[in-house]
Amino acid sequence: MKIGITGCAGRMGQMLVREVLVTDGCTLAGGSEGPGHTAIGQDVAQTAGLEECGIAITDNSDALFAASDAVIDFTIAQVTEGHARFTKKYGTNFILGTTGHDESQLASIEAASAHVPIVKAMNFSVGVNLLFALTKQLAGTLDEDFDIEIVEMHHRHKVDAPSGTALGLAQAAADGRGVDLNHVVDRGRDGITGERRRGHIGLAALRGGDVVGEHDVVFAGPSERIKISHMAASREIFARGAVRAALWSADVNPGLYSMLDVLGFSDGDT
Ligand code: NAD
Numbered sequence: 695m696k697i698g699i700t701g702c703a704g705r706m707g708q709m710l711v712r713e714v715l716v717t718d719g720c721t722l723a724g725g726s727e728g729p730g731h732t733a734i735g736q737d738v739a740q741t742a743g744l745e746e747c748g749i750a751i752t753d754n755s756d757a758l759f760a761a762s763d764a765v766i767d768f769t770i771a772q773v774t775e776g777h778a779r780f781t782k783k784y785g786t787n788f789i790l791g792t793t794g795h796d797e798s799q800l801a802s803i804e805a806a807s808a809h810v811p812i813v814k815a816m817n818f819s820v821g822v823n824l825l826f827a828l829t830k831q832l833a834g835t836l837d838e839d840f841d842i843e844i845v846e847m848h849h850r851h852k853v854d855a856p857s858g859t860a861l862g863l864a865q866a867a868a869d870g871r872g873v874d875l876n877h878v879v880d881r882g883r884d885g886i887t888g889e890r891r892r893g894h895i896g897l898a899a900l901r902g903g904d905v906v907g908e909h910d911v912v913f914a915g916p917s918e919r920i921k922i923s924h925m926a927a928s929r930e931i932f933a934r935g936a937v938r939a940a941l942w943s944a945d946v947n948p949g950l951y952s953m954l955d956v957l958g959f960s961d962g963d964t
Contacts, residue, residue, distance in 0.1 A: 696723035697940050698762030698786075700755055700777060701769035703733035703741050706791065709933035710766050711742040717937050722747065723762040726755045728773070759786045764940040768932075771795045778806040787943040789936050790814040807950035811943040815953040817859055818935035822909070823953045825924045826866045829911050832920065833870030838893040840915040842867045847900040847908040855899035856881065863911055864895050 697714045701707040702725025714722045725738040731753070739747035752758060755773075759765055759780035764787035767777055771794045779802075781788040787810055790803065803812060817823065833842060844867070846860040856864075868875035873893065880896045890896070907926040912919060935953060942956045 695720045695763045695941060695944055696761065697721070697937070698723040698758040698765040699725045699738075700758065700765060700767045700773075701727065702738055702751055703727050703731060703736075704768065706768035706929065706932060708742040709930055710768065710936060711738055712744060713930070713933040713937045714766075715739060715744065715747070717941075719941055720937065722749065724749050724758050725751050726758045727751050727753060728769075729753050756780055756783075759784045762786050764789060764943055766936050766940055767792055768936070771799055774799045775802040778802040781812070782806045782809045785810055787940065788812045789940045789943065791818055791932060791936055804950060808948060810948050811946045811951060812949070813939040813943055813951045813953065813956060815935075815939070816862070817932070818939065818953055819924075819926065819931040820935045820938065820953075820957065821924045821931065822859055822926075823935070823957055823959075825909060825911065825922060826862060827954060827957070827959045828922055829863050830866040830870035832911075832913055832922070833867040834872075835870075836913050836915065836920075838871075840913040840920075841890060841892075841894070841896070843896040843898065843912040843914065845898045845900070845910045845912065847902070847905050849904045849906070850902055852901060855901070856897045857899070857907065857909070859907065859909055860897055860899070863909060864897055867895050867911070 697720045699707050699710045702711050711725060714720055727733050733741050733751050734753050735750050737746040738749045738751050766789040768791040771792055793816055844860050844863050846857050848857060864879055865875050878894045880894050910921055910923045912921045939956045
């Protein structure tokens, strides 16, 4: 499979270039950058910190889509509509990691997915997606005798809490229990909070050091406790998951897929 990388000089773009070059079953079709970017014309592999590969970074995303079997896009939401058009025009599979889309951008992705396979995920980590699936499954299996608490830790520079992934885990737990998360979520506790309410889902955030991202989901029941954890050591996990998704997309029909589909959790709404 020939894989193109849009935004190939970005933080994720460089990791994606490296991942494509070391993964069996795919070759690098090329990389694009936004108009006026200083990396245009430079060697795509060299920009990613590797030996030259002889492919220059282009500002012509149209040509990149034409030359690729799949394009992996971790760029900015504003360019998604244009990229969705190219994906449809050339039948290029599209792996979309960019976040922050508005309604019209999401609609353009949905429309293009009638013509080509598109995998879209807020988090491409294989491990985090398994954690979502397992959280939903455990929450559905264990009754309200088991209190669900989600604890996350991130580096000292993170400005929001709890993390989007922690909120996603809380949603997965609520889905597993068949309840509305808004009715049961306890976001942080402080002061005289009263006893814990049965069936509620707690969220707590720790901040410090250079922690890339840690998430624990605790099911605390009478006389026993189950804890499932994910620890991220590097953003490489997103690149690895995205390349896996691109390879997976070779054998599927047009449609809009999630990372859970890639991993074989076919109900897709975990
Ligand atoms: P970044 O700013 O380092 O990289 C984005 C790159 O896109 C830049 O190099 C920019 O020049 C390039 N770009 C802008 N316009 C372009 C255009 N028209 N054509 C081609 N390239 C263009 O950002 P980043 O940290 O790599 O993150 C990129 C996106 O990926 C963000 O939306 C981020 O939230 C998302 N992200 C998603 C996941 C996930 O797992 N889904 C993980 C990490 C980051």
